Amino acid sequence: xSLSSETTxxxxxxxxxxxxxxxxxxxxxEEALRxxxxxxxxxxxxxxxxxxxxxxxxxxxxxxxxxxxxxxxVRKCDFLVINRAIFADDLIIECKWQQSSGSVDEKYPLxxxxxxxxxxxxxxxxxxxxxKASAMKWLREQAHPKSALIGVWTMAEFHKAVxxxxxx
Numbered sequence: 094x095s096l097s098s099e100t101t102x103x104x105x106x107x108x109x110x111x112x113x114x115x116x117x118x119x120x121x122x123e124e125a126l127r128x129x130x131x132x133x134x135x136x137x138x139x140x141x142x143x144x145x146x147x148x149x150x151x152x153x154x155x156x157x158x159x160x161x162x163x164x165x166x167v168r169k170c171d172f173l174v175i176n177r178a179i180f181a182d183d184l185i186i187e188c189k190w191q192q193s194s195g196s197v198d199e200k201y202p203l204x205x206x207x208x209x210x211x212x213x214x215x216x217x218x219x220x221x222x223x224x225k226a227s228a229m230k231w232l233r234e235q236a237h238p239k240s241a242l243i244g245v246w247t248m249a250e251f252h253k254a255v256x257x258x259x260x261x
Contacts, residue, residue, distance in 0.1 A: 118188040118220060119155070119171055121248060126153050126174065129260045134175070142173070145183060151176045151261065159185070159213070163206045173213075179261045185215040191223035198228030205232065208241045216244040218251050 123133075134141060134152040141148065142159050154173045162168045172186040187204065191197040208215045219229055233245045246254065 118190045118218060118248065122172060122186055122188060125255045126260065145175065148175050159211055163210055168207055168211065176261055180214065183213055185213050187215060187217045189217060189219050190221040192221040193223045195223060198224040201228055201232045205235055205242060212241050214243045215241055216246060217242065218246055218248060220248045
């Protein structure tokens with residue numbers, strides 16, 4: 094019997110798989126920002142949100158703490174986009190990927206309430222096909238161009254909006 098020093102790694106857990114596929118959606122958004130000449134803001138990230146009006150140009154911040162949730166825990170957004178020429182009050186982009194059925198769509202009301210509490214114009218990207226169509230429909234119905242939730246889009250819809258000048 095021979096012993097091999099190589100072992101086959103275990104298959105990824107569903108949580109690891111969800112994180113990896115969700116990261117792809119975030120990379121998609123980041124690439125769209127970079128293609129439109131946005132740069133990532135790195136300096137003093139811990140204080141960036143409360144001092145965001147002092148940040149100029151076309152910049153974005155990832156995984157940024159943006160204040161308390163409705164439960165008074167720390168809320169992080171996937172992207173805070175700064176470009177005052179287009180987004181006077183900045184823009185938050187939230188990425189939600191659900192590839193297989195699960196509980197993500199049950200979290201949409203919490204997401205909405207947190208968006209409303211923060212009050213910054215927000216676009217939610219939903220994709221992967223694992224959410225309930227009725228849940229996506231409900232969340233889309235909550236969006237309005239003059240509210241905090243300004244849009245709920247798929248990757249393709251976001252791509253089309255960006256191609257039509259949404260990010261500048």
